[in-house]
Amino acid sequence: MTTTFSTTTFFRTTRTKRHLFSHFGTYRGAFQEWRKRERLRADLCALNDRELQDIGITRGEVDYVASNRSYDPRGVRSTVR
Template identity: 65%
Template sequence: MDTTYKVSGSKQTFAPIRIGLSLFGNCRAALLEWHERKGIRARLFDLSDRELHDIGISRGEIDYVASNRDIDPRGIRSAG
């Protein structure tokens, strides 16, 4: 007795794999972002108060600046 199996390329079959890879990618991106913020914070905390003043931020703004790198703390918009 011969049994024939039909193999179809159903996208639903691989949905859990795609979701898992997507989740892994999101976690990896979040980890890289956290690592970069940590490095920026460390470099800014190493600056003196005078150096921070020269670039227009105070010591209390370091966490904000590190978390919101695309926002200029001085309120200056770049001509882009």
């Protein structure tokens, strides 16, 4: 009976630690994504208006593009008329 109780306690401890590390990994991934967005936003803000126009966005779209990295501004409107 003691061995079974000890094994059950070990299982719960392992499961709790695994659960904790799972949450830690989730928060770490979210933090890394936030850092990537902030780095992209800073890089885009450092460009002048002509350089932003070359890649197809305006200064007002920088926050949106940084938050939605899958967004391709060239697909929204055509600059060639």
